[in-house]
Amino acid sequence: MRGGVLVVDDPNGESPAARRAFGGHDVECLAADDAAPARAFCGTFDAGLHRTDDGGETWHRVGGDALPESVTSVAVSLHDAATVYAGTEPSAVFRSRDAGETWTELDGLTDLPSASGWAFPPRPHTHHVRWVEPDPHDPDHLYVSIEAGAVVQTRDGGETWSDRVPSARRDTHSMATHPDAPGRAWAAAGDGYAETRDGGETWTHPQSGLDHRYCWSVAVDAADPARVLLSAARGPGVAHTADRAESYLYRREGDAPWERLGDGASAGGGIPTGDGVVRAVLARGRAGGEFYAVTNRGLYRTVDGGDSFARVAVDWPEAFERQTPRGLTVVPSVTA
Structure with missing residues (x-):
């Protein structure tokens, strides 16, 4: 959450336990990887990047002065758990090949022609990397979203960058890829939903049934890439501010229209x-039909692709009810 990281142990058990694992800084992002389940990374807006190596019991800053204080996105390579990417404000992408100890900037990002138009509306003098999505089929391919302005890509590990294509969204907040769907990617953006089937060369925008077009988080079923969950609202004010919030959850199956989920919906x-x-911030689980969703109201799980959700029975700090979730990652039990 914005004010700290909560670690939930055994969320599928009868008595899951929750631990406040990291706090005191302005949390921006979170990432982990199945290959190293005890390790996770937490980016902050005011204190750089932090890592845990013991399932959240302890955290320490990594990268030092090599990274800016504002780390706005973090991702672990799906090909090598020691390779980590960090996106920052001002917009830059850094890579570590030793689990975050040392970092190298992938130069050239802001030399792209579209960079002159990048700007984050609340702070229009700057912009940042909101999302880094490694391609599970190509270790040298990254999708990188600039908030706000572009989705750009590198196909050679950061040696060169390709600028946005006309059909891509310009305000992408999160992306998803899938190990069983080469060339496909899904994007939740402030200017709508988008997906690609050709590795980002072109994007389509299926919106039928999607009544709220300010999209925040997207997740794809672990066993069925045709099933997509999406969180959305009318606009940023009601998406992110608890005292006037109004947001919704949607599902799409194949080429069918979007269907609204949750209380008061048809399903x-x-x-x-x-x-x-x-x-909501969404994450797919480890089995088909399993997803997690976190909002200011708690952590929820579905095992039937969104037909029904159950709240994970952990204590939810009162402070979290007034915050917006920043990240969610699902890993195997570190004690198994």
């Missing part, structure tokens, strides 16, 4: 949506 009960609920 999908058990997860609050609408008034008072900030936009």
Whole structure:
């Protein structure tokens, strides 16, 4: 959450335990990887990047002066758990090949022609890397989203960059790829939803049934890349601010129209949506049909692709009810 990281041990068990694992800084992003389940990274807006190597029991800063204080996105390579990418404000992408100890900037990002138009509306004098999505099929291919202005790519490990293409969204907040779907990627953006089937060369925008077009988080089923979950709102004010929030959850199956999930919807009960609920951060689970969603109202899980949700029974700090979630990652139990 914005004010700290909560570690939930055994969320699928009868008595899951939650631990406040990291706090005191302005949290921006979170990432981990199945290949090193005890290790996770937390980026902050005011204190750089932090790492845990013991499942969240302890954290320490990594990167030092090699990284800016504002780390706005972090991702672990799906090909090598020791390779980590960090996106920052001002916009830059850094790579570590030793699990975060040393870093190298992947130069040339802001030399792209579109960079002159990049700007983050609340702070228009600057912009940042909101998301880094490694391609599970190509270790040298990265999708990088600049908030706001572009989705750009490198196909040679950062040696060169390709600028945005006309059909891509310009305000992408999160992306997803899938190990069983080469060339495909999914994007949740402030200017709508988008997906590609050709590795980002072109993007389509299936919006039928999607009544809220300010999209925040997207997740794809672990066993079925045709099933997509998406969180969305009417605009940024009601997406991110708890005291006037109104956000929703959607599902798309194949080429069917989007279907709204959650309380009061035609399908999908058990997860609050609408008034008072900030936009969810989503993550796919480890089995088909399993997804997690976190909002200011708590952590929720579905095992039937969104037909129903159950709240994970952990204590939820009162402070979290007034915050917006910043990241969510699902890893194997570090004690198994």
